[in-house]
Amino acid sequence: MASDPVYEATCTAPVNIAVVKYWGKRDTTLILPTNSSLSVTLSQDHLRSLTSARCITTTSNNSNANAVADRLWLNGHEEEIQQGGRTHRCLAELRQMRKDLESRDSSLPKLTDFALHIASENNFPTAAGLASSASGLSALIATISTLYALLPENGVSVSDLSRVARQGSGSACRSMFGGYVAWDMGTRDDGHDSVAVEVAPASHWPDLHALILVVSDKKKGTPSTAGMQRTVATSDLLKHRIDHVVPARMDRISTAIRNRDFDQFAIETMADSNQFHAVCLDTQPPIFYLNDVSRAVIQLVAELNRASVDAGKGYLAAYTYDAGPNAVLYVRERDVKLVLELVLRYFPQQTFDDPFHLGPEPAAASSFVQGFNAAVIPEHEVGAVARIIHTKVGDGPRVLSSDESLLNGEGMPKSLV
Amino acid sequence: MASDPVYEATCTAPVNIAVVKYWGKRDTTLILPTNSSLSVTLSQDHLRSLTSARCITTTSNNSNANAVADRLWLNGHEEEIQQGGRTHRCLAELRQMRKDLESRDSSLPKLTDFALHIASENNFPTAAGLASSASGLSALIATISTLYALLPENGVSVSDLSRVARQGSGSACRSMFGGYVAWDMGTRDDGHDSVAVEVAPASHWPDLHALILVVSDKKKGTPSTAGMQRTVATSDLLKHRIDHVVPARMDRISTAIRNRDFDQFAIETMADSNQFHAVCLDTQPPIFYLNDVSRAVIQLVAELNRASVDAGKGYLAAYTYDAGPNAVLYVRERDVKLVLELVLRYFPQQTFDDPFHLGPEPAAASSFVQGFNAAVIPEHEVGAVARIIHTKVGDGPRVLSSDESLLNGEGMPKSLV
Secondary structure, three states, X not given: OOOOOOOEEEEEEXXXXXXXXXXXXXXXXXXXXXXXXXXXXXXXXXXXXXXXXXXXXXXXXXXXXXXXXXXXXXXXXXXXXXXXXXXXXXXXHHHHHHHHHHHHOOOOOOHHHOEXXXXXXXXXXXXXXXXXXXXXXXXXXXXXXXXXXXXXXXOOOHHHHHXXXXXXXXXXXXXXXXXXXEEOOOOOOOOOOOOEEEEEOHHHXXXXXXXXXXXXXXXXXXXXXXXXXXXXXXXXXXXHHHHHHHHHHHHHHHHHHHOOOHHHHHHHHHHHHHHHHHHHHOOOOOOOOOOHHHHHHHHHHHHHHHHHHHOOOOOOOEEEOOOOOOEEEEEEHHHHHHHHHHHHHHOOOOOOOOOOOOOOOOOOHHHOOOOOOOOOOOOOOOOOEEEEEEXXXXXXXXXXXXXXXXXXXXXXXXXXX | OOOOOOOEEEEEEEOEEEEEOOOOEEEOOOOEEOOOEXXXXXXXXXXXXXXXXXXXXXXXXXXXXXXXXXXXXXXXXEEOOOOOOHHHHHHHHHHHHHHHHHHHOOOOOOHXXXXXXXXXXXXXXXXXXXXXXXXXXXXXXXXXXXXXXXXXXXXXXXXHHHHHHHHHOHHHHHHHOOOEEEEOOOOOOOOOOOOEEEEEOHHHOOOEEEEXXXXXXXXXXXXXXXXXXXXXXXXXXXXXXXXXXXXXXXXXXXXXXXXXXXXXXXXXXXXXXXXXXXXXXXXXXXXXXXXXXXXXXXXXXXXXXXXXXXXXXXXXXEEEOOOOOOEEEEEEHHHHHHHHHHHHHXXXXXXXXXXXXXXXXXXXXXXXXXXXXXXXXXOOOOOOEEEEEEEEEOOOOEEEOHHHOOXXXXXXXXXXX
């Protein structure tokens, strides 16, 4: 007796870190932003969400085969898929796209008849302070679109999938591509043109590294979803940013990426991070994400760049901060050891995971950059920066083999907490 | 034998703390600002600069009676009056005004023939972190204008004198008046219409108290003179603030003051402080004046106001921050003990100078404001706020008797360091 066919897929998706920040929704249900944004996709070798999804084709455990009772496990915990919630709406949209496919090609299995079991895990701890929603949602969309064969050859582009991801978690749409990714805000009320597009693949400018400085903060900041709408409601400066600053910056930074012009990339990245935190501060009451350690990192990088630019060597690093105190430093491969050694001097670490085998050691800044003012910030205590994650630009979602599935033979998570 | 007449005057002048901030010059020599500003003058009973000036009429020590060799002592140290510097230009302008007076009325003594000896002292330590340039310059102008009889009855208004003070130290012009004072930016290139005007005297709204929370900071921030021009040069948001935010805010806060409308006054004051620090952050590289303790004070006041507004009792306090980490809280007299007790709980003090004899004790916030979230910020250690200065709105420069002079019979400072 032949066993039932198994319809299952497993994918990973990456984290992305914006260099032109998304802050403000013009439609909170469809998640339509008030400005376009642009990000760098980080390598899944170091940071990724892994998701498996399976169509539950056996009906023995289910009295009503047509009832779609999807189930979801995040990091081994089952989560309720709330009716009308964001995950629910993403799944409904993907099912509709599959239904369209099935109605056009009757030879396809009717996967939309079956419930889905979905398991997802992140390989980075929540304590890392990294937003997992973008990679998590992106992995969900990548996995189910793979399962449902929602592929370019079937008329579904990655940008089409990014539209679905956007409705799950705004910036997740940018994690559907590798490399350098723009989220066009679009103009339509239905959000059809508010999608991610590739500015350049990782292979175009592969030597951009990222150092994530995980900064301890006693206090959890304002959640970004609530914070951004408070800014929309109360900041006089946000409108100017949206109308007069971001459009030109999107053009300039896209050009910088196409030209692999690190100086211009760094200038725009730092200015946009500063302006994002400025509009947070212009919110009533103000929203603070940067703390004294974040400030010190900014001052260190600013002084490093000043000395390097004065010495005719251009910019060495670009900082950017999302809605939290963690710094992300973008650095070219040729400079990454220098910047690491500088960071390790001012923010010493008990241990440093060294994935690129550079063997960095805390070192005197004066040995690298002439004219650097070593007194720009004090040397901090161990723990001020809790952890440094070293990674680089990477590709988009990956399809893995069934060996990597998070689900067992019965379609249940292999590891349940 | 009759002794030579003594031409001497002694005045004090107050500190002022802006509620609509001055940040940016359109002319750095004349000190013409890019936007109008508005401040509250603080009582000279607690904070003041005291200045004495004397015409050195005896020529025995001076081989050339016509040589004007002015001398200046600040807090007992002699300071050079640099040719073409700001103090020099202020003195030259006052001399010209006196000369005009003398040429119109030949009975007046020819004071412009004599050199000036000027001694000035502040009654607050530099360690208090308060800008002394406004009160110091204002005291200088008040004293010499008194000595020279540059008075309304002689055709010289206080606004005329504020024009001179402005050229010495921009915001000093606002310390020429008591109460609530606007500095109109003016439109003329020569700065003739860039002067201070009284919005309302202290007597109009006398019960506004000020609590100055002196916040320790390891690092001296960017000097305001350099910082503001970096903002002018690099901030995309400053122009929007100047053109579209400040003019309407000047109108609204002036109306609030005339109506003694504390809620509106508080809303505008806090929003303007936040926006000033936002444009500092939008500067490349960014300028930070607020530190983690400053942030905590903002969060405390925001939560106090939220609870009070929710309870239908309106705003209790308004914070504002100049170019440093110190908070100034404006509070009505009826609420000042409550706010002090709240501040003392979260920022405990070894000693508190209690000039209004309120006897405040650190107290539980819940006892005052229903619904206040006592966990909004942690209780800090002694020293986080180094000192609390309690004062209130006050009058303009005062003329003192010769008993208070800082100069001795020979026209030299009584106390030399």
